Amino acid sequence: MFQTIAKSLFGSSNDRYVKSLGKIVNQINALEPQMQALSDDELKAQTDKFRRQLEAGATLDDILPEAFATVREASVRVLGMRHFDVQLIGGIVLHRGEISEMKTGEGKTLVATLATYLNAVEGKGVHVVTVNDYLARRDAEWMGQLHNWLGLSVGVIVPNLGEFQRREAYNSDITYATNNELGFDYLRDNMKHSRDQMVQRPFNFAIVDEVDSILIDEARTPLIISGPTQDKSDLYVALDEVVKGIPEDWYEKDEKTRNIQLTEEGTDEIEKLLLAKGLLATGNLYDIENTQVVHHLDQALKANIMFKRDTDYIVKDEKVVIIDEFTGRMMDGRRWSNGLHQAVEAKEGVKIEPENQTMASITFQNYFRMYPKLSGMTGTAATEAAEFWDIYKMNVVEIPTNVPVQRIDEEDEFYKNTLDKFGAIAKAIKEKNVIGQPVLVGTVSIEKSELLSQFLDKEGVKHAVLNARFHEQEAHIVAQAGRLGAVTIATNMAGRGTDIQLGGNVEFRIDDELGDMPAGPERDAAEQRIREEVAAEKAKVLEAGGLFVLGTERHESRRIDNQLRGRSGRQGDPGLSRFYLCLEDDLLRIFGPDTLFAKMMNSNLADGEAIGSKWLSKAIETAQKKVEARNYEVRKQVVQFDDVMNDQRKVIYEQRGEIMEAERVDDVVLDMRRDTVNALVGEACPPGSYPEQWDIAGLKEKVEEVFGLTPPIDAWLEEDQVEPELLEERIAALADEVMEQKIGTTDHEIWRQVEKSVLLERLDYHWKEHLATLDALRQVIWMRGIAQKQPINEYKQEAFGLFETMLDTLREDVTKILVKAELRIQPPQPQSLPDLPDFLTGHIDPFTGLDDSNDMDGSAERPELFGSLAGSPRAAFGPGGTNAENPFEGLEISRNAPCPCGSGNKYKHCHGAAV
Template identity: 45%
Template sequence: MGLFEKVFGSYSERELKKLTSNLDKIDSFEEGLKKLSNEELKLKTEEFKNRINNEETLDDLLPEAFAVVREASVRVLGLRHFREQLMGGIVLHQGRISEMKTGEGKTLVATLPAYLNALSGNGVHIVTVNDYLAKRDSEEMGSVYEFLGLKTGVIVHGLTNIERREAYNCDITYGTNNEFGFDYLRDNMVVYKRDKVQRVLNYCIVDEVDSILIDEARTPLIISGEGDKSTDFYKVADFFAKSLKSEDYTVDEKSNSVILTEEGLKKAEKYYHLENYADAENMQIQHHTVQALKGNYTMKKDIDYMVKDDEVIIVDEFTGRLMEGRRYSDGLHQAIEAKENVKIQKESKTLATITFQNYFRMYDKLSGMTGTAQTEENEFREIYGLDVIVIPTHEPIARQDTPDLVYKTQVGKFKAIVNDIAETYKTGQPMLVGTVSIETSELLSALLKKKGIPHKVLNAKYHEMEAEIISHAGEKGGVTIATNMAGRGTDIKLGEGVVEVGGLKVIGTERHESRRIDNQLRGRSGRQGDPGFSRFYVSLEDDLMRIFASERFQSIVEKLGLDDDDVIESKMVTSAIESAQKKVEGNNFDIRKNVLQYDDVMNQQREVIYGQRAEVLEGEDLKAQLEKMMEEVIYNAVNTHMNSDKDDMNEDIQKLLAYLEEIYLPKNIITIEEIKSMNIEEVKAKLISLARDLYDAKEAQISSEQMREIERVILLRVVDTKWMAHIDDMDHLRRGIGLRAYRQQDPVQAYQFEGSQMFDAMIHGIEVDTIKYLFHVHIQKAPEREQVAKETTTNKTDDSLKKEPKTRKDKKVGRNEPCPCGSGKKYKNCHGLNE
């Protein structure tokens, strides 16, 4: 601690001092509220809403509203908010992160700002890490809100659209980050406004904010459709990868990549019958090979993924939970499926995507709570504009945190851990043993079985089961092995007689890449002033030490000549471990920041597209906007085709008319000679006049009401189709953009510049296709939007759609023969048809 902090206190202490007057005001209302009947207390909600309508602010209402929630909580739950919990609630209302240790009652804290902000009528979202916690918290805390006249909803997997809409229309809505994010994406794919489920993103409280906004921020949310790429080549590439020897490739564990050596490249060229593996024309082969190498040599079964019911399921590296429904992108999942010899699913096509960073930054006000946020304070501030305020514990922490014990080998380390568990088990002191992988938890379980020590293994596959197991982990004589932070969000309460034997003992089987995850494990012990104990065991063979510890440290340890059973305990070791963790944390921050820099480009474009969709869904009259599009298309066409100094313009005008005939112009309605007799501005005016007349005639034929509906659905359809293709194009651009660094070019800047050009081209494509569809669509009945959408996809004027094959009756066309339609392609490639 520096001199400044000694004199003036830490940042959090200084900020908390500013809250004192509000805390005193809250306390001042308590006696008066106690005298009110239940009905009178409930009427306070309507009183607050009226005061907001009379221009009082939420800040004005805070002291009394918090006091009302506290009184309601006492009557409904029998729980009275501590002064520290009131502090946490004020910090959350201010749009900040409230760091409160495990067991300090964060779930109850959230009721204070949730109630206050719900009074505005715009809704409050409380985000948790799994469905079980969302259900549990909505039921327990919902009783307080219901008592005060507010409605509570919960968003979990498996709800219908109607159920989701009802939940979002409640005053306070609980749910998981995945459900909220996917609902946002789905809302921006609907054809009717009535199918949207979310309201405006007003105020959000993120529980376990570090897990959601930091740990999961590297993986974007993606809604996928089935692609049409072949799965056979994954098996071919997998066979090649498995045939290699160790000298044919090198594994870079820091970057999690595999690179072929010179010998490996020669084998690849021989295997695939290539002259030069590195040629650009072999990019598809390179891509499959890279993923096969990564799948075989960096992705580990029961650590990165599990095989369950003939399916590869990702294991969350931070929680050890199975991520059902999530798949690795870019063909890596298929490569692992080939490796494990299970059914290879088709590659998916991205229909919509967003990162958690950009989703949560859309809320008007964002806040969060966790037991461990301070180590990532810079990232919270830089990415989300959130600062971290550390709330003091209600009771002093009595847990004893002991120095790490470091062994030379993993064998020596696990031997020591098992001995420690066996000795502690005799005393009856309960133990929570944290592992970083399923593999480690099963290894440790096998060792304990040999010793005859009863225990429970929690791999966090089922949220309800994990919460149940973890809640009993504090009972006397209990031994619980938990992968990472499984059961997070559930308090471990000490059983009878446990305080007398020292409280809960936490044993870490290795240090995690992040200090924050280690702190979470320690924090499971010593809640609310309970006694406790924590210790980590480390070996020099652990991934963290092997990959990231300094060479100097490694060489010093080698010189000591330690045996497996020898243990090191020194400040130098602790310092080396923390230094290694800081390196990894820095790397991970850079990765997340890099993801965000790229997604920020997409986010600006996403906002434009989704904004346009919202206008269409609102049912605004689009005719003026479409007429402007019409003008843009005609201006562009004329400028492109007639912007030359050639004396003979016949060829250019011919091309202009051919182009416009494809879009809207009937043949022979205007001649080349007529156009030659005008200047460019007169040509534009004439062509626009013709377009308006033709459009008015179509509208008179269909009716204005139906035409407005057709305009809306066609614009939606075209925007969605072009946007999906653009996402794909941007993804391809990003994959190769890193190579620009070799040309001394900033990849992110290049991505921004080229992505902007591609976006402009997409917007132009939207204008052209929309006008084309509007002039060619034929409706035979009242236009339901889905019917119009179907009509537009079968319109024969769209060159991007497959042409009808003109097969000869006198000869069957073979798959590998030239297609009779005249495309010049093989029949199978042209239409994807069987013989």
Template identity: 55%
Template sequence: MLGKIARKVFGTPNDRKIKATRPLVEKISALESDFEKLDDAGLIAKTEEFKKRVAEGESLDALLPEAFANCREAAKRALGLRAFDTQLMGGIFLHQGNIAEMKTGEGKTLVATFPAYLNALTGRGVHIVTVNDYLAKRDAEWMSKVYGALGMTTGVVYPRQPDDEKKAAYASDITYATNNELGFDYLRDNMKSELSQINQKDHYFAIVDEVDSILIDEARTPLIISGPADDRSELYVGIDKLIPDLTDEHFSLDEKTRNVTFTDEGNEFLEQNLRARGMLPEGQTLYDPESTTIVHHVNQGLRAHKLFTKDKDYIVRDGEVVLIDEFTGRMMAGRRLSDGLHQAIEAKEGCQIQPENVTLASVTFQNYFRLYDKLGGMTGTAVTEAEEFMEIYGLGVVEVPTNRPIARIDDDDAVYRTAREKYEAIVKQIGESHAKGQPVLVGTTSIEKSEMLSQMLTAAGHKHNVLNARQHEQEAQIVADAGKLGAVTIATNMAGRGTDIKLGGNVEFKIMEAIAADPDGDPEAIRERIETEHKADEQAVKDAGGLYVLATERHESRRIDNQLRGRSGRQGDPGRSSFYLSLEDDLMRIFGSERLEKVLSTLGMKEGEAIVHPWVNKSLERAQAKVEGRNFDIRKQLLKFDDVMNDQRKVIFSQRREIMEAKDLSEIVQDMRHEVIDDLVDTYAPPKAYADQWNVQGLYAACIEKLGIDVPVMGWAEEDGVDQDVIRERLEDASDKLMAEKAEAFGPDTMRQIEKQVLLQTIDAKWREHLLTLEHLRSVVGFRGYAQRDPLNEYKTEAFQLFEGLLEGLREQVTTQLSQVRPMTEEEQRAMMQQLAQQQAKLQQAAQQAQAAHEPVLPTAEDSTEAAPLVDGFDETNPDTWGNPGRNDPCPCGSGNKFKHCHGRLT
């Protein structure tokens, strides 16, 4: 009660934030007449003036009113759109590093231009992040007219983009891209070997469109760049044949946590069947350490069958399993589940099983977007996740008022006893709305349910469109038509993103269609006719009640429900929204349908009747809030573990950058070599040990293997007065002399380049091994909780020890590799060039053949075996004919592989 009174007197925190921006908005509006007087060149001249003032130290906040006024004028001229005051407010909040919650249809795409223009004046570049490639390209093309009128450059980044085009896009003042492409480019940049190849130069300011989808929904899955591992397709197929024979007593399924585990009966059943199929050796049980791999794959097979449903979690397209985003309903082409789960689903569906992958680099969206100095975001629904945005990203959420009051009517939820009764009521309601010409958007939670409802509507004789992942390419067109008179559109959650549903249909789409149908007609006359027709259609739809959003289920997250509801009632249009639910819905069934069922039974409801009451809404929202809280805790816990790896990732990536920027690494390499010598001396000639206790033979062998020097260590040990320090100095002198001779033989510039490449390649190899080790550590560290030890602290401690081991191994490997580098003879160089030319010719031929089929071009085993040997008289069975190649030299057989990976492989 007191809180309500205080809010009436002082206003809510949100009201106070809105109020604080009004003087700025008034200042921008007061400048409007001054900027209207400028010609087009004058707007660009203003940009140059602003850039100069920023360079001289003026703050962006001081420049904001003039910059926003200049941008508003440019948008008015380039697009014919004059930004509302509420759009300017949204732009101010974005510049301040907040999330602007703006309802659907309030013009968020234009809002982003204001803070993007202001911050781009620094010359550091601004990234505008969207949820898919279509929107990135559309928004970049549309808004580039505004930026162009201001003298700013615009770029767009998309998958499989040519390198020079991508580099130019990142070099632009404002760059549009998807979150996936930005994250992958960051990882790719940190796998490059030269500075000139790096695309992302800076992480200054990012504006994230649909910020809740990107920073919360998609943040549960890290981005991973991976390479193929060993093929285990037979194992997946064999295990998949076992799973259908399981009964309910063999496993326990927990739908709340999406977890499934084998029972003791299940383990016994598996052991018997695995032995019978020869997949588990006699005398070995599933509890033995040797069974770890098979247990892992059996668990993944069980998850594939019991937790992943076709046409809900994935679809099979052209013989390939394509994942479906549970929040947007979009296909995630190219995304694969890790740890063999994707392969288990491929085995289940009888698709070709792709090889498992090993992680080469990975990053979570949380840690990628926290790289930016400043972050802002826009969405129609963020308030329910305000706590998470603040805690993880330091982003405040501000509700920006609508330009016109919302006129939409939101009905209370209608709860039916069974799903059949619910769908019958939905079909009846659609028929009633369609009869009076009211457009209906029906929201479903899966492809399967959208197609089932489509069949029911077809049977009832109602014409309609279906929008789900199968119609991904026609998304914009179907959504644009959803507001037409009498239109019925069934959509999964993907319908909410990017394209406005305008009453009467999208006039621009109609004009484009009409011009395409009559290419010889006068475009202006066609535009005038279509616009006149559209006004009549728009009024007819308004008279019918506006867009009716009819949701067939509640989602786990209130945000997704609010997105769907927000499709109706844009810009003050009339509209209506209803949620039709049943006790058989997933959310109702898993979270508290028992109490409701008792209430419905007590009321003695008849067939087809529904309970409608505000209390039901509140009860459901509480259940949703609980699920959201649990999901937040899961994401928070995952992030705590990833933060450990992120600290190490930053160190490794910054080291790589320093190495690429350095012109001379000889001192770093020398320091590494001297540290290796310190370790060798401490190991084989420990401090406080007498000379006759030293392991002189071991030290001699280690010097040859790791330092490439043949020195009389045994003789030194017998000299009087020789201690560890003397040994250390002599080894340092000998190794320094060897490397100086190598530098002279190669030439200083070539030697510096070799040092750089060896360092980078070794860092990358060690980091890949480290990532794999951390993955395994993550999978087992949870069990430490049973011993009353905190898994997170255990993970931090062991991850730090592993990282120290990585750095130590790095020094040793770099030193060893550089000690074995030697110049090639002229004969070896000629043979190498000949072999490379042959391989290049074969690759080009393969590229031409594969181009039509879009196949990846990889060197085959055939390519390597036909190459001529590098050493005359090479005999595979006689090592004496191989010469004396170094471990990292090309193999003398002519395969093109390093000697250590070919005939010099240690078995």
């Protein structure tokens, strides 16, 4: 009560903070006449002026008012758009490393130009992160006009770019890219063998668009780069046959966590079936020898029982294509991990692709926390403000709208079952359609959108369906969803990136209707006609009440509902929103209040009758909060576990960087040799033990295996009382002597390169194996909870021990290879470039198997593996593509290998295209 009174008198803390920024806005506004008086050349010269001020010791905050005023005036001249005062506030919030929450249609893309320009003037690079490739390209082209006019360079990172283009884009003042591309480039950079082959430069500042989608929704799933392993197709198919025939009483399912647990009876019966098929190595399903079968059996159960076609995935062109649960988009080339995708492929009877092994991995939390300054913008962040602060230390600031919101948000309507609900929805849509009011319908799955489409067909309502099946027409369908009488069914509206404008989108109509018409008076007249038609149509839509947003179900997250609602009522337009719910909705069925809620609905409602009340809406909101809290815990667990790996990742990547930059690594190799000797002697002669307890036979065997030496250890022991320290010194001296003789007969420069290459190659190999071990550990560590132990603490201890073991193995491995290596100098041979397997990029949720990544042709670009040709200056051969004068003609280059010119394209798509 007291808080409510205080808020009404003094405003919320958010209101007070926004009000405090008004002083800076006034300073910017005061400079506007001065900026308007500048010529174009004088306004462009402001960039150099700011750079000189920064070099002289000024801070970004010192130049902020004048820099923002410069951007606003330049935007008026270049884009024809002037920043509103609330947009200036949003820009200040972004510059301060906070989250700017602005309603849909308030111009977030334009807001970003303020903070982007100010921070890019330093020359350290600014990354603007978007949710998809279309937005990255669009924003780079659209806002790039403004930045280029002011003298800043702009780059864009999208799939299938070559190494050279990526490096150029990252070296630009401002780089637009998707979150996945940034993360995968970071991982790939740390798989390179030379610093000059890396594409990214040190992190500085990032602005994340749709920050809630990227840093919350997608943060459950780590980014993974993987390579192929052995084919196990027969096992997937055999287990799928077993699972397809089992009755429901053999298992228990938990829809909240998407897990399947066999009952005692089910375990016994499936054990018999597997033995009959010869799939078990022993008679007990849970013997250690059957671990792999049990794992793939679990995945087969999940695939058949928990994952539904047309909801979680679709089958397109004989391939299983994942559907993003948040956006409803198809995710071509993306695959679930740990054999789940293969299990779904077996279920659907399509070709089974082999599994892959993790080679590098990172979560979005740990990737974006590497930026010294991070900010974001979205229309819906307030519900997750606590998580943003806990994980990223980012404050959420709600920016007021430029014009008050006029949208009316009605109470939810509740029905007994899905058919009643969809019948009511179809009637409501038809009523609005008759008066010409445009309707946007949000569904949660393809199945639901197609069911509603059938209802509308019966009612005779013309409509457009936007879901994963019609992904290609997405932008055009959304752009015209505000036209008179338009009815659009969309599977989730998160991250669509296209404004719904009442009366229709002028630019899209011009593109669609006049795309092939040449410039001239005729085209100008046609464009003017379209503008007039859109203006007239907008007036009619406004009269009809604006856009009506209708939700067919509540999403697990309130933010997704708010995103859908926010499509209506942009920039002061009138609008209406309403959600229709029933007891069969997943949210109510799985998470809702069970008995009282269901009894009341079933006993008090007749068929087709609706009920609406604040109490019911509150119950739904409570259910959503439960799910959000559970999802937060999942993300928290992901980041807790990845924090353990992240500490180790930093050590490995830092070591790799130092090795790559060093001209010689002989001191590192020497230390490794000494450490290996100490480890061997320490294992055979433990501290505090008696000589008669020493394993001398084992020591001689290991020294022979690692160093190829047979030192007279027995004679040393007979001569006098030899301490372990003396043994270490003598064995190390012998090993050093062997190495000195070898190096003495070899070209020193060549040997240095050999040491460096062996060190990097073995480091990468053992790190990859260590990642696989940690993956396996994370899947079983939960069992420690049965013994009343904290799984995360157990994981930390085990992971630390495994890391120490990996380093010991690495030292021994490198020492063994270098001691036994023989260098033979052969006459130069025609260079042949081997085929490499395409590495797969995955964005895998370790808890649910969901994936959000992009597997790209050319993601295996590893020019460091191809000798000096890989470093050839690409400029000498043009920007890629076919070149009639092939400088590599005559070389034995595989057509699937990366082109030696460095374009990043395969040879057959580049200089080898004409061959």
